[in-house]
Amino acid sequence: MWKRGRTLGQGGFGFVSLASTTHSPLIPSLIAVKSCMLSHSHSLEDETEFLRMCQDSPHVIRSFGVKVTQEDDILLYNLLLEYASAGSLADRLLNNDQLGLPEFQVQQHTKNVLLGLKFIHRKGIIHCDIKPHNILLTSTDDDDTEEVAKIADFGLSLTLEQSWTQKQGMRGTKRYMAPESILKQEST
Template identity: 60%
Template sequence: MAELLWKRGTTLGQGSFGVVSLASTSNALFRGVTLPSLIALKSWNFSASQSLKEEVEILRMFKHSPYIIHCFGADVSFENNVNLYNLLLEYASGGSLADRLQNCNSLPEVEVKKHTKNVLLGLSCIHNNRIIHYDIKPGNILLVGRDKTAKIADFGLSVTLEQGMNQKQGVIRGTERYMAPESVINTEYTPQVDIWALGCTVYELITGTWLWEDANGDDVLDKIKFEEPKFQNSKLSNEAQDFLEKCLVKNPSSRWTADLLLNHPFLLHSSKAANTAKTRKKKSGSMSKRIFPYKNRSSQSLKGKKKRIQTKKLDL
């Protein structure tokens, strides 16, 4: 086996289909590409790594998108007497939006606008390539680089539109709190499930509370099935509330698409508002800088536990 061009470091988190670690590379050349000095490794037992192999193929489709986490490729390592399949991923030094919530409880609407626009640009690319992400939530939106650009990550549950349409009856995928009504009721999956999940995410980022705040476990699924979402909150501007009304429509055919939402008034002035906020911060003379480390992506930003439903389990 060829000598590895990276050195595994601390564990950053663990998901359903892989353990994520920080790794140093000494700017090594990997298949014609110079790796950054720090990358993230998503690893799993080689004999049970089909999900990671499918994920790397999907990520290759989006290698030119600045709003989807970049994958440099994949390789195999032999560690602790186990063959591991590794995805070499862009390292998100700013952590996830779930980490931001854990540190701040809720985010300023101007910041949420910026992140939401980037996520929608990523979703537009994903959906136009006939892919469904299936698991949009704060923990799967990572902040990359000095500008903390929001990028969509974790395509472990993603499928093509055709696969989603042929989904077996009774099989549900995703994280409970962010699941769309049609996926809970009819196990129906289209790109619109990602839009519903985005609406849940935006509500959570601005208000600091879950959409189905007073429910856990099966109660959440019952509320998704039988209740209309209530998203009136004093922290929401009129534009933000209207944006959520376009995302959180129970009928998926009436739900706005990513491309339509990009032209919603909530986002039209997001870049200008963000620049204004930066200017005000500079004028205030504040030189303090707050650093939010890349924490375990499975950490919870609110009370309770977000349960992720998966179609299969892989054991090391």
């Protein structure tokens, strides 16, 4: 079981909370719980499936399953996730007093993201929203000083098959999209 703590963030899907767990050897003592109303959980259900497909990658945030709960007479769909104690790459960039990150960190984080993308692309998944906010930094089990950048937030993802068979509008965050994608969408 888990107990919800402070809110880590909010978005169009719902909210993310820090939670502590008890009596589970398979789940760490601190996790992140991504929640939304059950009646609006389609996107989070899709994200759950994408994370299940990527569970073998050390470069994708881990999922520990789903729990439906009732809180204040509202049914919530809760996706239990690995807690990224070092925050997001966006947090790191905003809170860095220097200009940018040290080169070794840039190299390591870039390598981790590329390995994660290689894995998800081999699974036939298109993330559609890679940006610093969706790259989470976790500490390795052996050494709290070494970080691993992991891809998170598969809420806008789709499969390669879906991209061929379904008409898809513009997906992603405009600020991080290729200019030609935005221009093409605006001209149609």
